[in-house]
Amino acid sequence: MRTWTPPEIPALPGEGPAPKLHNTSSGRLEHPAFPEGRAMLYVCGITPYDATHLGHAFTYLAFDIMQRAWRDAGIDTVYAQNITDVDDPLLERARETGVDWRDLAEEQIGLFRSDMHRLGMIPPEHYVAVTEQIDEIAAAVRALLDRGLAYRVPTGDAAGDDVYFDTDAAERASQWRLGDVAPYDRELMLRLSAERGGDPERPGKRNPLDPLLWRAARAGEPSWESTVGEGRPGWHIECSVIATGALGGAFTVQGGGSDLIFPHHEYTAAHATAISDTPLAHLYSHAGLVSYQGHKMSKSRGNLVFVSKLLDGTHGGAPAADPSAIRLGLLAHHYRSEWEWHDSDLDVAHRRLEAWREGLRRRGEEPVPALAVLQQLRSSLANDLDTPVMLASLDAALDRGVDDPDLIADAALALLGVELRS
Template structure:
């Protein structure tokens, strides 16, 4: 699958330190130490509606992580999926009277445009589920052969649905249900039913066992496989794609906090059962954005779309700056006033770097020339920017550092402009 064009990222003198991130699994801060190449997996969209601000917030968080890694001298290998076959997509296509493939292609292209406009670094491996159906089916067969999956008869299908056996997997792998999400059983049961699970399905060994392979139903797309005609469940796709492109025990698994359970929990379980190793070292989650009093979501329809803001003439850099003004792990509510504040801040920054500092060095001046009084070293501002971002991607603190530098003036505007571009993704010049 084709991703989107990569933004130009300036090289900046000096370097960041290895970032520390909050890890959902341990409920504490961990150093996201790559050990050579930083390997990052961020769960992608289900393409049945355009990119909303909540999506953008998640991808921006892990774009910032990539920028810090790169600035620290690490190579980054980034993989992302597209869930281009799933119940919500099929339901939306049926509602709108369009073919599910046409709807997916249209929304994937719009997502590409939104990501490119926001300056998000594209994944090295951008993988649609429909591109790896055979590999997912084979993984399901492996789990079945290992005794870590089981069949459940299905009245409305030819063949059986296949489910993952959580208890058997916990006995056979380094994973236990609840390891990644840190949730108790009652909470997991409640969320499982709310987020695509089927805890009351008859024939399951455990209410929290997730679907691996859905047997073919009339009117639904399906693929032949050794496990039977059908299509993948939700979580197994990310396990297979991540293991294929990043290997096991990769550096960071990222996504929105609503994916911590069941999606990341079950993906980690499937991957551990297949490989015998943990899926990732750090599980990092971005907060949820509300709008008009409720969490922004496609199912509720209370969306602020990136594409709609762009069409209204909003500078994508201002959208990015509005999101960066909040810590990536925070839950918060989007308002027009916050966007207006970001537009004003962007204008203020750009105006400041566009005009020469009073008393600046004239062309051809003596090499011993010293910066005029009242300006601060740009290197100090950049060091503060780097320190903030290395500390759990603290973008509000980073923005405050740039605000101060803009207000006081710096002795090397070009260095500040390049650092803001490289680390915050905000182009000022």
């Protein structure tokens, strides 16, 4: 699957420190290891039916900033992202709108690529759709069945059985333990499973938390022939196979929104470890969720703010947004925070952007040393990507003026993806 044209990232003098990052699994700030000076990042991609709203953008921006920090520290990066282009929400939207699911997915993937390019996001080197990996995913399910780590559940209304992962057997046979990624109690896991695509009440399962690996073919649904039977993949095994196929095992960071911690990232790690007996990732990093009009952005509530509409000036009658202003509106919040977007946030971001651009032209009597500002930016970036502090540092410096405007413009573009030369 093709990606998008990468943004310009200017070279800066010297190198910044590698960032400490919050590990969801341990609850601590940690320094990931970088074998051979390389960081490998996997971020869960979109299910292409409501692309791209600001909640998506906030997540992908967090990992864009992470890569910029690594690159500034002299660390090579390899980035992989999937596209869940066959899944229940996509199929439901296709039925509701009377559009073929493949056409809907293609349209939305194209829109997502356009949004990411216009926002200046670093593209993944590996951009892989689930439908491109059906055989590989089926082979992984087959391997789990053969090792006694998966089992079949009769459906009664489908041509074959569904296949489920055996949580208890995997704990006995591998180094993975339930809660390794998501340190939640069982009651919370059961509730989240029911809310986030699981089926804890499904009869015939050995453990209510056992997730679906392969869904037997149903009438009116896409399906593929495989060694497991005709059907389509479950959600978590898709990312296990795509991530390890692109990056190998025990890669640097598994990332995504905080709503993916459980069950998705927990069981993505479980499947990968059960197959290879190698942990999926060293560190699990999660971005906070964004609300609008008092609730988390979601298609069910219809409270989505779309990046394309902001950029095109078709959101609520507001003028077309500068992509750098959208980035600033999001970067004003720490990537792990839960927060609410207000339409006025974009006005505030535009004012900040214009103040910075004006500040580059300011020639004060005692300008701030640009190298000192760069050091401040790098220090904040190294502290778990603390972009709000970075913005405050630039506010203060550009209010007085700096002795090397070109360096500050390069730093804003390289580290924050914000264009100050207009």
